[in-house]
Structures are given as structure tokens and as C-alpha cells.
Amino acid sequence: xxxxFFGLKETPFTIAPDPRYLFMSERxxxxxxxxxxxxxxxxxFVLLTGEVGTGKTTVCRCLLEQLPANxxxxxxxxxxxxxxxxxxxxxxxxxxxxDAKESSLKTFTDLLSGxxxxxxxxxxxxxxxxxxxxxxxxxxxEQIRLLTNLETNQKKLLQIILxxxxxxxxxxAKKELRQLAQRITARYHLRPLSLNETKSYLEHxxxxxxxxxxxxxxxxxxxxxxxxxxxxxxxxVISDRAMLGAFAENLHHVDTRTVTKxxxxxxxxxSYKNDVMNDIRYWKWALPATLLIAVxxxxxxxxxxxxxxxxxxxxxxxxxVDDSEHSTAxxxxxxxxxxxxxxxKEPLNKSPDQLASDFxxxxxxxxxxxxxxxxxxxxxxxxxxxxxxxxxxxxxxxxGLGCDEGMTDWKFLGQLNRPANLKFRTLxxxxxxxxxxAIKDQSAVIQFGENQVTIERKxxxxxxTGEYQLFWKVPAGYREPIGVGVRSSAVNxxxxxIETYEGITITPGNYFSEEVxxxxxxxxxxxxxxxxxxxxxxxxxxxxxxxxxxxxxxxSSELQAVN
Numbered sequence: 175x176x177x178x179f180f181g182l183k184e185t186p187f188t189i190a191p192d193p194r195y196l197f198m199s200e201r202x203x204x205x206x207x208x209x210x211x212x213x214x215x216x217x218x219f220v221l222l223t224g225e226v227g228t229g230k231t232t233v234c235r236c237l238l239e240q241l242p243a244n245x246x247x248x249x250x251x252x253x254x255x256x257x258x259x260x261x262x263x264x265x266x267x268x269x270x271x272x273d274a275k276e277s278s279l280k281t282f283t284d285l286l287s288g289x290x291x292x293x294x295x296x297x298x299x300x301x302x303x304x305x306x307x308x309x310x311x312x313x314x315x316e317q318i319r320l321l322t323n324l325e326t327n328q329k330k331l332l333q334i335i336l337x338x339x340x341x342x343x344x345x346x347a348k349k350e351l352r353q354l355a356q357r358i359t360a361r362y363h364l365r366p367l368s369l370n371e372t373k374s375y376l377e378h379x380x381x382x383x384x385x386x387x388x389x390x391x392x393x394x395x396x397x398x399x400x401x402x403x404x405x406x407x408x409x410x411v412i413s414d415r416a417m418l419g420a421f422a423e424n425l426h427h428v429d430t431r432t433v434t435k436x437x438x439x440x441x442x443x444x445s446y447k448n449d450v451m452n453d454i455r456y457w458k459w460a461l462p463a464t465l466l467i468a469v470x471x472x473x474x475x476x477x478x479x480x481x482x483x484x485x486x487x488x489x490x491x492x493x494x495v496d497d498s499e500h501s502t503a504x505x506x507x508x509x510x511x512x513x514x515x516x517x518x519k520e521p522l523n524k525s526p527d528q529l530a531s532d533f534x535x536x537x538x539x540x541x542x543x544x545x546x547x548x549x550x551x552x553x554x555x556x557x558x559x560x561x562x563x564x565x566x567x568x569x570x571x572x573x574g575l576g577c578d579e580g581m582t583d584w585k586f587l588g589q590l591n592r593p594a595n596l597k598f599r600t601l602x603x604x605x606x607x608x609x610x611x612a613i614k615d616q617s618a619v620i621q622f623g624e625n626q627v628t629i630e631r632k633x634x635x636x637x638x639t640g641e642y643q644l645f646w647k648v649p650a651g652y653r654e655p656i657g658v659g660v661r662s663s664a665v666n667x668x669x670x671x672i673e674t675y676e677g678i679t680i681t682p683g684n685y686f687s688e689e690v691x692x693x694x695x696x697x698x699x700x701x702x703x704x705x706x707x708x709x710x711x712x713x714x715x716x717x718x719x720x721x722x723x724x725x726x727x728x729x730s731s732e733l734q735a736v737n
Contacts, residue, residue: 176421177383186383187414189407191231197378197406198236198706199371200655201364204580205233206240206704208362211583213245213301213333218322218357221346222337224364227407230337233364234305240705241301246293250304257317261286264302279317290324290331300332307338312350319354366404369396374654375409381659389417390428397430401437411440540622543643546595546607549621553593553611553726554645570645578711579643584631587642588613589702590712591719591727594644596620598637605639613728646715647725656709660686668694668709671717 177185186195198206205222212220224230241247248267255263261282265272270285293300302318304310310318324331336342340363346355367375373395380389390398394416402408413428415436420428540546544560551558551566556573558566567577587594587610594610611626612619619628651663661684669680672693680690691707699705701716718725 176417179421180389180417180426181385182380183384185414186379186385187410187417189410191235195379195382196232196236196706197375198232198704198708199229199367199375200710201367201371202229202233202236203704203706203710205362205364206236207586208360209233209237209335210240210704211585212335212360213242213299218330218333218359219354220333220335221342221358221361222335222364223340223342223362225366225405226339227405228364228366229406230364231305232406234303234337236704236706237303240699242299244298246298246300248300248302250302251306253304253306253309253314255314256311257314258282260314260317268300283321286321287324294326294329294331301335302332303335303337305337307336308340308342308345309338310345312345312348315345315351315354319351319357322357366402367399367406367409368404369399370654372399372402372404372409375406376413378657379410381657386659388427391430393430394428394433397433397437401433401441408440412436415440540607541605543595543597543607545623546609547643549609549623550593550595550643550645553609574648574650575645576648576711577643578646578715579641581640582642583640584613584618586702588728590644590715592644592646592715593726593728594642597639597641597643598634599639600637610642611728646711647718647722649714652709652714655711656686657707658686658688658691662686664709665690668717671721675720 177183205224209220209222212218222230222233238247238249246268248264250260250263250267253260257279258277261279262272262276264270265282265285268286268289270289272282272285276282290300302321304318318334321332322330322334343363345351346358373392376390376395376398377388380386390413398409398412398416402412412433413436416428416433419432419435420426423432425432542560544566547566548558548560551570554570554573554575556570558569570577595607596610597605597607599605608620608622610618610620613631614628616631617628618631618634619626620634649664649667651667653662653664656662656664656668663684665686666684668686669683669690672678672680672690676693678693680687686709694709694713695705695707697716698707698713703712703716719727
């Protein structure tokens with residue numbers, strides 16, 4: 175109705191999952207990377223959760239488009255099945271023939287076992303992906319767990335991806351599912367969009383629909399983000415109604431008054447008031463309760479100091495992968511060894527605290543990361559004095575550098591090929607930081623203060639939380655992930671690289687065309703990045719590695735061996 179008024183080719187804000195409007199925020203790219211990593215590792219469970227409308231299906235669709243050629247996928251969309259129906263559906267998805275009247279669980283298990291072994295012998299990986307997995311029953315989840323017992327001496331024959339709403343985490347926390355929970359190798363919780371991502375999301379959909387000029391005023395974008403909570407589905411509904419309201423009033427820009435009316439119509443008249451009152455009620459009770467728990471916790475801690483010699487020193491460290499919270503490592507308090515918790519894992523000969531003490535002795539550990547930042551910036555030729563200079567990231571920006579941080583693994587660090595600060599954790603020692611400066615064979619070279627140590631990566635794994643921080647060189651004019659339709663000097667930087675690297679001339683050089691996006695998507699795929707065709711920081715890092723030899727890199731000629 176309002177398309178001609180705004181100069182649109184089509185309606186930009188619908189809830190239909192049109193792949194042309196795919197918007198991959200940093201969170202969505204991280205979620206996709208974790209799923210791809212889980213598939214590559216093989217065996218066990220990978221868990222992706224998120225609130226309704228945050229884009230889990232978007233990530234799934236992108237995953238399906240990027241599955242390696244050697245993957246055979248069974249994708250289940252309707253999980254409200256019993257164990258027999260689930261096994262039958264898996265057979266259907268994998269092309270296994272069976273008697274339509276078959277009702278024996280053993281028969282289906284034998285059929286699936288045969289296919290899994292056949293796929294393995296052909297070098298194929300079999301993946302079961304279940305959407306809306308919060309609707310699975312405990313009985314069916316237990317049957318799924320039993321399927322992961324199918325294995326050879328080297329690997330599991332089935333990789334399982336569970337995708338669902340936050341209730342799925344509560345379901346897996348049940349005592350009767352503790353064996354399954356222990357087999358989850360990667361977790362990721364997809365959170366709503368930030369304010370900046372909401373702005374980029376609106377601009378992205380408008381651009382695909384044919385309009386590059388701003389339609390929503392900055393204050394209106396902020397209000398849409400606040401009302402929707404950053405949930406893409408709600409952003410679409412509110413934005414569509416706001417544009418319709420602007421059209422009805424002959425306004426060529428959407429302002430806050432129009433958004434307010436749209437929110438009232440979409441979410442109800444008192445939505446803002448109710449949200450505020452709910453927050454007040456929550457904190458009225460939550461704050462005193464939190465203080466009470468803190469007091470009790472401190473009391474118990476002081477009481478437990480005298481008994482610390484009785485605590486088993488060999489307590490395992492478990493890592494959980496999450497989103498913007500950067501997933502802190504959680505320490506199991508049961509006193510069980512790793513082998514007792516999961517017979518598939520080998521017990522450590524020493525606790526993480528003992529390992530850390532062996533590696534670094536009595537030297538002062540960098541708790542805040544300030545010394546690590548000093549060492550990392552020194553590799554870029556920048557003199558940084560902790561506690562006297564400004565924040566490390568702020569100072570780096572003055573030299574044209576950006577900060578990147580998050581959760582990752584050794585393989586992706588090798589792909590980025592940048593020195594990085596890594597966060598370690600032990601039960602008794604707490605958190606501390608070190609600077610990764612090289613990866614050699616199966617070892618890592620890490621600098622702590624003025625000392626360098628070379629350690630086997632498998633020994634670091636119980637200590638490393640998975641958190642990293644690094645610096646990267648930002649092209650002139652670069653502000654955020656760039657896609658089709660953008661004109662900037664950063665696009666000129668990219669097209670110049672394409673011409674130098676491939677011998678392909680792009681005209682005009684400062685315009686991000688479909689041709690540029692297609693080239694970049696293929697480049698990203700070849701270098702192990704998320705193939706979204708957008709110019710993001712990780713793509714820039716790889717391009718800089720190929721084009722600027724002076725940039726600090728991990729000192730290793732065998733990065734392809736990183737895993």
C-alpha cells in the first residue's frame with residue numbers, strides 16, 4: 175500500500191523468511207560459526223537456543239546452504255514425535271527404506287546403524303538437526319542420546335544439532351538427562367539485536383526493497399529497538415505498521431510519534447507502562463534477594479576456608495559456549511573426576527591449578543589483562559603504558575586499529591592469523607591473561623609479562639575459557655559490515671584488492687555491487703569464513719594478511735595444521 179509513496183519496489187518488512195532479505199548480524203554469524211564448527215568436529219551434541227523471533231530459523235537456512243559436500247543431513251521440523259516416529263522420520267530423511275507397518279525400535283535402530291556405518295565407510299558425516307527441540311519429550315531425548323553410542327574406535331557416527339527456545343536449556347538441566355547434557359560439545363544462545371544492529375537491519379531491508387535513503391529518524395530507530403527488544407520479527411511488524419502510519423499522514427520520514435502509535439496497535443496500548451511496572455516489581459524483590467544470597471554466600475565461603483584441605487584438588491573445568499556474555503567457564507562442584515562424569519573423556523593426570531602452576535610457577539599473573547594488552551600492542555609497534563594511557567581499545571583506535579573479541583577455537587584463531595590475548599581460568603588461581611604469539615605444530619607460544627612459554631595446546635584446553643581479544647587494521651572509511659548498495663572509500667579498498675589479487679577490474683570502484691558481493695562470498699568460503707558476501711572485520715583480517723606483509727601475524731608456517 176505504501177510502496178509507491180516511499181519509492182519501494184516491494185514491501186520490506188514482512189515476517190516471511192525471504193532469503194533475499196537475509197541479515198546476518200555479528201551474533202548470527204557467531205551462531206552459524208559454532209554450528210559449522212560443531213559439524214566439523216563430529217560426534218556429540220551442539221545446542222543453539224534463542225527467544226522466539228531472534229532468527230534461529232535464519233541461521234538454520236544459512237547453515238543448510240553451507241553444509242560441506244560430505245554431510246548427509248536429517249532435518250526434523252516437527253519434534254512432537256514419539257521414539258518410533260522419530261526413528262521413522264530419520265529414516266525418511268536419510269532415504270532408508272522400511273516397512274510402513276514397522277513398529278519395532280530395534281528394527282529402526284539396526285537400519286540407522288547400518289546406514290551410519292555405510293556413510294562412514296564412504297567418508298560421509300551424518301548429521302541430525304532438530305528444530306523446535308524444546309518440544310521433545312524426555313523419553314525421545316534419551317533415545318536420541320542412545321543414537322550417539324553408535325561409533326567406531328576413532329569417532330562418533332552421528333552429530334546432533336538441537337535448536338530451540340530457552341526452555342530447551344531448562345529441559346536439558348533435568349536430572350534424568352544429565353548424561354545427554356554432558357555430551358554437549360558446543361552451546362550458543364542467540365540474543366536479540368543491539369541498537370546499532372537494529373539500525374543496520376532496518377537499512378538493510380529497505381535497501382533490498384529499493385530505497386537507500388534514510389526512512390526512519392534516529393529517535394524512531396531507538397524507539398523501535400526499545401519496543402521490540404531487538405527481536406527481528408517484532409521489528410518487522412512494528413516497522414511495517416509505522417511506515418503505513420507515515421503514509422496515511424503523508425510523512426516521508428517515520429518519527430517517534432508514528433512509532434508510538436504503531437507500537438500501541440501492534441503490542442497493545444499500555445505496553446510501555448506494563449514493561450516499566452514489571453521491571454519495578456522485579457527489582458523490588460530481586461535486589462533484596464540478591465543481597466541476601468550474596469551475604470549467605472560470603473558466610474559459607476568463610477566457613478569453608480578451614481575445610482579447604484578436604485576439597486578434592488582434581489576438579490574438572492567445563493566450558494560452555496554462549497553469546498555476548500562471552501561464556502565463562504563453570505567448574506563442576508561434584509568432586510567427580512572427568513571419567514566419572516563422562517566415560518568417553520580421559521581423566522586429567524593433574525588439576526587445572528596444578529597444570530597452571532607447572533607452566534608459570536610463582537610469577538605474577540595478569541588478572542586484568544593490562545600487561546597482555548601492553549604486549550599485544552607492542553607487536554603492532556604501539557607503546558602502551560597500563561593505568562597511565564587510555565583504554566587499550568581507545569588507544570588502538572587512534573592508530574587505525576579495531577578491537578575484536580569473543581569466543582573461538584584454535585582453528586579459527588589460525589584462520590584469523592593474528593596475535594591474540596587469551597583468557598585462562600583455574601579453580602584456585604582465578605582468571606588471568608596471556609598473549610598468543612605463535613602456533614607451532616600442536617603447541618602454542620604464549621607470553622606472560624616478559625616470559626614466553628611453549629605449551630601443548632591439549633594441555634591448555636582445560637585452562638583456556640575460549641575467550642580471545644585481538645587488534646586488526648581498519649580500512650579508511652569503514653564503519654560496520656558493508657553490503658550491496660553501499661558507496662565508500664572502504665569499498666574502494668576492497669575493489670583495489672580484488673584487482674590486485676584476481677586481476678578483475680570493478681567499475682565504479684567505490685560501489686559495492688552484486689558482483690563484489692559474489693566475489694567476496696566465494697573468497698570467504700575459500701578461507702573458512704562465514705560466506706555471507708558482506709565485508710566484515712574477519713574478512714578484512716584475511717585480506718590484510720594477504721596484502722600487507724607488515725601486519726603482525728601468528729609466527730607459524732603450519733597454520734593449516736591448527737585444529
